[in-house]
Amino acid sequence: MQFESFSFLVSLALACLVYWSIPSSRGIWRKYLLFILSYVFYSLFDWRFSFFLFFITIFSYGCGKWLMQLNDRHIRQRKLIVGTYLIVSVSTLLLFKYLSFFATMLAPFLNHFMIVDKLSSWHLLLPIGLSFYLFMSMSYVIDSYRRTIATTPSFLNYVVYMSFFPHLVAGPIDRARLFIPQLEDEKYFKQDLFISGLRQMLYGFFKKLVIADNLVLIVFQVWNTYPQQNTFVILLGAMAYSVQIYADFSGYSDIAIGIGRLFGIEMMRNFSFPYFARTVAEFWRSWHISLTSWFTEYLYIPLGGSRCGTFRTIVNTLIVFTLCGLWHGANWTFVIWGFLCGALFVPILLDGGKSKQKWKQIPVTFTFENVIHMALVFLAITVCWIFFRSISVEQAFDLLGCMFKNITISSSVSVVTMVMPPIFFMLLLSFVGIEWKGRNYNHGLDYLQKKSRFFRWTVYILLIFSIFFYMQTEGGQFIYQNF
Template structure:
C-alpha cells in the first residue's frame, strides 16, 4: 500500500475516524487499533512476511525483559547477543545472502578457482532494515540501563510496527516513541491541520518532483552510451533531486500522518542540499540513520576520543556500514567510502562542526562564500549519487568517464524545461522555509488567507495533475 495510492487515501481516513471517534479516550483500544491497522498495512505488501515482523517483535520484547532481569553481566550479554545475532541473521539472510555468495565465487574465480554456488531467489521483506534497527536500539538501550523494558506487549508492538514509519522510517528510538504510546492522547485540531499540511508537501515532493525527475534520470542512466557528458550531468542532478524528494517526501508523509494520531516522530531531513560541507550534509540527511550509527557504532568504538588512526578507522567503519545498510551491492559500499573520504579532512582539522546553524540565518540570501560552499558540497554529493544509482561499479565508472569528455561542454540533449522550472520553484520554497521543520510549515503565515489557500490549492492541483503513476518509493527496497 503506497502512500501515494488510492488504497491509502481510503485506509488513512478510516483508521483516523475509528481512532478518534470510536476508540477515543481509551488508550488500550487506540493502541490495539494502531497495531491491527499497522499489521494490515504491512500485510498489503506481502502477508507472508508478517510472521517475520511478529517474530522479531516478540524476540526483542522477550530478550529485553530477560536482559533487565538478568542477575549478572554475563547473562545480560547472552540475551543481548541472542537478540543481535538473530536479528542480524535474518537481515543478513534476506538482504545479503546472494551478495556474499556471488562475491565469494567471484573472488575465487579471480584466483583461478571455479566453483558452483547456490543462489536463492530471496524476496527482501519490505521494511526489514528499519524495524530490525528499531528492535536493536531497544535491547541495546536496556542493556546499558538507559531505559526499562516495556511490559505491555501491545505498546511495544506499536513502537516497532507503527504503520507510518514501518516500511521506510524514520528509525525511531524507544526513549522517544514509547512514552508517547503509553500516555493518553487527545485530538488537537491545530496538530492535525499541521499534519495534513506536511502530508500535502510530502505528496508534492514525491509525485510532482521525484517521479518526474525519475523519468529523465532513468532514461539517461539506463542508456548512457546515447548521451553526451553534459546530458549525463543533467541525469545525475535529476537523480539527486529524485532521491531527495522521494525519501524526504515519504518522511514528510510519515511524520504528518503520525501527527494525525497525536504522535510526533523523529525528524529525518533538514534541507540537506543547503549544506556547506559534508559533515553538515550528514547532520541533515537521513538523520535517524546517521544518528543511529553515531550512537550505537561510532561512539562505542571510541568516537573521536582516540588518536588520529582511531578516528580515521571509526569514520570509515560507520560510512561503509551506512553504505552497506542500503543494499547488497558494491556500489553502495563505494558510495559510503566516498563520503568517508569527503568527511575525513573536516574531522582531522576539527572543522566537522563548523556549520551547526542554518545557512544565511536571519538573511534572505547567502553570501558568495556560502553559495560556493553549498555548490561544492552539492557537486560532491551528486558525484557520489552516481555510484548509488548505477547498476554496478563498472556502470558508474563508465558513466563518470562519459562525463569527463569533450561532450561535457555541449548543450544537453535532454531539455525538460517544465520539470526544471518546477524544481527551481520547489528549491525557492525550500529555501524560504529552511528554518522550519518542513518547508511550508509557516509559509504565508500572516499573509491574507487568499494567498495561503491559493498556494495550497496550487499544490493540490499540481499533485493531482501528475498523479496516476503510483511509483514505489526508492527506500522501500532498503
C-alpha cells in the same frame, strides 16, 4: 498498498475517524486499532511478512524484558542476551539480503565445496522494511541493556511501536525510548497537530508525485543514453538524481511523519534541508537523520568515536559509512558509495574540526560564500550518488568517464527538451524556493503557519492542482522501500 493510492487515502480517513471516535479513556482500544491497521497494511504487501515481523517483535521484546529484570550483578548474562540478539539480527539481514552477494564474493574459496553456485542463485523472499524494523528492535534491546529505557513497556505498546504502519516499510527509524512514552499518555484530539500533519503530508506528496516522479524520467534517459551525451547533459542527469532521491525519500518521510501526527504521535525527524549544507558534516546531520544517528549512537561511539586520535577517528568514520552503504543493499555500488561519503569527511577530520566549528557560527543565509560552499557540497555528494544509482561499479565509472571526456560531443535533443518543459521548470524552482523559505522549520510548508489564511490556502491549492495535473500516472514506488 502505496501511500499515494486512492484506496489508502480513503482508508486513512476512515481510520482517523474511528480512532478519534474512541473515547480517550479507552486508549487501549485505540492501540488495538493501530495494531490491527498496521498488520493489515503490512499483509497487503505479502501476508507472510506479518508472521516474520511478529516473530522479531516477540523475540526482541523478550530479550529487552529479560535485560531489564537482571541487575548489574548479572553482567555476563546481560552481555550474552544482547550479544545473542545482535548476532541473530545481523544474521537475519545477512541471510535475507546478502547471502548471494557474499557467496559470489567468496566464490574462489568456496568453489571446491561445490556449493557457491547454489548459494549465489538462492534468493529468499525479502520482507519489505526488514532493515528498518530490525534496526528499531536492535536499538530497543541495546537501550534495555544500557538502561536508557526506564521500564519495560507493555507488550501492546511495543507491538504498536514495531509495526506502526507509517514508519514500518521505510522509516524513520524511531527509538522506543521516544516513541513508546507517547503511547502511554492519554491522548486528546489536537487540531493544530492534526492540521500540521495534513500540511506535512501535502508537501510530501508534492515532493514525491510532482518533483521526484518527473525527475526520474530525465534520470532514466540520461543513464540509458550517457555514451551519446555530452558532459553538460550527464552532469545535469546526475544532479537531477540528487534532487530526485531527496524529493522521493524526504517526501516519504514527510508523509509518514504527517500520518503519525494525524494519530497524535510525533515521529523522529528524518531530513533537515540537507542540500543547503555548507560542509559534508552539515549534510550528514541533515540527511536520513534517523539512520545516521543510529549508526552514530550504536556503532560509531562504541568503536571509539573521535576519542582515540585523528587516525582512529578516520578509520571509524570509514567503517561506519561503508557499513551504512552496505546496509542499503547487496551491491558493490552501495559499498563504494558509503566509502566515498566517509572519505569526504577526511579533510574535516584532519583539520581538527575547525571548519566544522566555523560554519556552526555562520547562519545559513543567501551570501556568496554560503552559496559557493553549498554548490561544492552538492556536487561532491552528486558524484557519490552516481554509484548509488548505477546498477554496477563498471557502469558508474563508465558514466564518470563519459562525463569528463565527452566535452564536445553533441547531446541528445530529447533529453534537453525533456529537462525544460516550462511548467515543470517553474514547479522545480518553486520547490527550491519553498525549501529555502522553510529551512529554519521542521519542513518546507511549516513556515506557512505564520502567514495569512489567504496566502496559506493559495499555496495549498496550487500544490494540490500541481499534484493532480502534473503527477505521473505510472509513478514508481518510493526508492527506500527497496532497502
